[in-house]
Amino acid sequence: MKITETVQNGESLNIQIQHRLIEKLTATNKELLTINSFAEAIQGGKGTHEVVDSMVKKLNSLLGFTDCEIFLMNDSEEYLIQSVKFMDGYCQTDIEYPVIFKIGEGLIGEVCVTGQAKIIADAFQDKQTESGCSLSEIAIPMTHDDRKVMGVIHSRHPKKDFFQESHLKTLTTIASMAATKLIQTKNHERIAQYQTQLEEYVHIVSHDLKSPLRSINALLAWIKEDNKGKLDDETLGNIKLIDNTLLQMDNLITGTLNYSRIAYSEAREEVVDLNHIIHEIKGLLHFPEHISVKLDSDLPSVIGDSTKFLQIFQNLIGNALKFIDKPEGLITVGHVDRGEYYEFSISDNGIGIERRYFHKIFEVFQSLSVSKDSSGVGLSIVKKLVNYYDGDIWLESTVGVGTTFHFTIKKN
Known part of the structure; x- marks a missing residue:
């Protein structure tokens, strides 16, 4: 009888342990799903307001926080300013009179100083919060x-x-993810501002x-x-030299402007027929x-x-x-499908280039000729594009036979 009871007690204990493990796994799984759902919600945000807006809405839907707000540190790091507030099913991002906390002031200011999360079980009993209506x-x-x-x-x-x-654990992970996303967003916003200024x-x-x-030139x-x-002829020759120098300087300024635009100009995504691009170039350049x-x-x-593909082919053909x-010049444009890439080639039967200059020609402002049309920027633009x-x-x-430029473009 005692043996039977012992066995039954042992089985009962095993069942209890299994139930606890299942409960723990269920809770862990629920926490992971919550965190993953939150990560997906903020991932698409491009601006700071868009990110914090997604944050409070997701906290409401996932955890039932009907009264939630995000405070962000100001640039001078002197105080925290209310960036977004979600209350009674309404998300407010354009707050006319936002709440501001000095560092160390109240619950929010204290958490900012200590870097430690904190729960207040009964706000009425805690003078620190001054919430007035929250428990x-x-x-x-x-x-x-x-x-x-x-x-x-x-x-x-x-x-x-x-x-x-459990809220504390989940929110701590979420807060860390949000901070990383906000850092990225702020950096992008800062870069965009610098690009505009540039x-x-x-x-x-x-x-x-x-x-x-x-x-x-007018003078x-x-x-x-x-x-x-x-x-006299000498004076006219000197004036012509000045004209050529002015043209070189104008081309250099234009080339510099075009080169600088590549880094920040907004690129369109469209289907580009390169045969049409070559046809267009034939009308743009003088042959x-x-x-x-x-x-x-x-x-x-x-x-x-x-526009970017036009620049590539126009600069290389130009x-x-x-x-x-040569008395009969020939420029040949070709391509080979390399699987993940297309490889293009533009060949000519011109004067050729010495091997020691192969890398130099792609550097900005490096030109191997004294041509008045050469700014030393064209091939640099091609490389960057x-x-x-x-x-x-x-x-x-x-040298004396010709040159072939090869370049690859990754397929999308």
């Missing part, structure tokens, strides 16, 4: 890798002892540099017109009668920005045009 509060610091507090997640609930350790600066510099060039034209028939362009096969269509010295599409560029050349 239970929780505050979680949003910290990044360096443990620096970026902000605080704060929630109230009209029920005493509502917030539990674009404005480049345009101003470009205008300010080109204006005196135009003035000098030279007036001098030539006013002194028609009076200037002497003795130079022809041919395709060794139909080019593929690619996904990307048509570069070939400048250095063809090819890299933009996860490709590479290289060349093969024989």
Whole structure:
């Protein structure tokens, strides 16, 4: 009888242990699902307001926090300012008079200083909160890798002892994820601001540099017109040199502007027929009668920005045009399907390039010729654009025979 009771007690204990394990696994699984759902919700946010808006809405739907708000540290790190508030089913991001807490002030300010989450079971009994109408509060610091507090997640609930350790554990993980996302968002916003400022600066510099060039060019034209028939050949030759120098400077400024735009210009995603691009280039560039362009096969269509592909092919074909010295010039455009990439080639029968200059020509402001049309930026632009599409560029050349530029573009 005693043996039977012992066995039954043992079985009962095993069942209890199994139930506890199941409960623990269920709770863990629920926590993971909550965290994953929250991560997905904030991942698509592009701006700070969009991210914090998603945060409080998701906290409401996942955990039932009907009164939740996010406080973010200001730039000078002197105080926390209410960024978004979710209450009674309404999310408010454009707060006219946001609540502000100094560092160390109240529950939110204290959590910011200590970097430790805190639960207040009964706010009525705690003078620190000054909530007036809430019975239970929780505050979680949003910290990044360096443990620096970026902000605080704060929630109230009209029920005493509502917030539990399980909330604390889940929210701590969520707060860490949110901090990482906010760091990324703020960096992107900062970069976008710098890019806008850079674009404005480049345009101003470009205008300010080109204006005196135009003035000098106009003055030279007036001098030539006013002194028609009076200037000797040497003087006219010097004026022509000045004209050529002005043109070089103008091309250099334009090239610099185009090069700087690549890093921050917004790229479109569209289907680009490269055969149409080549046809368009034939109308844009001046082709002497003795130079022809041919395709060794139909080019593929690619996904990307048509303007960027136009720049790539126009710069390479234009570069070939400048250095063809044969009575019958030929530029050949071809391609090979490399599986994950397309490999394109542009060949000419020009003067060729010495091997020691192969890498130099892709550097900004490096030109191997004294051509008035060469700014030393064109091939640098090509390299930067090819890299933009996860490709590479290289060349093969024989002096006196010709040059072939190869570049790859990754398929989408």
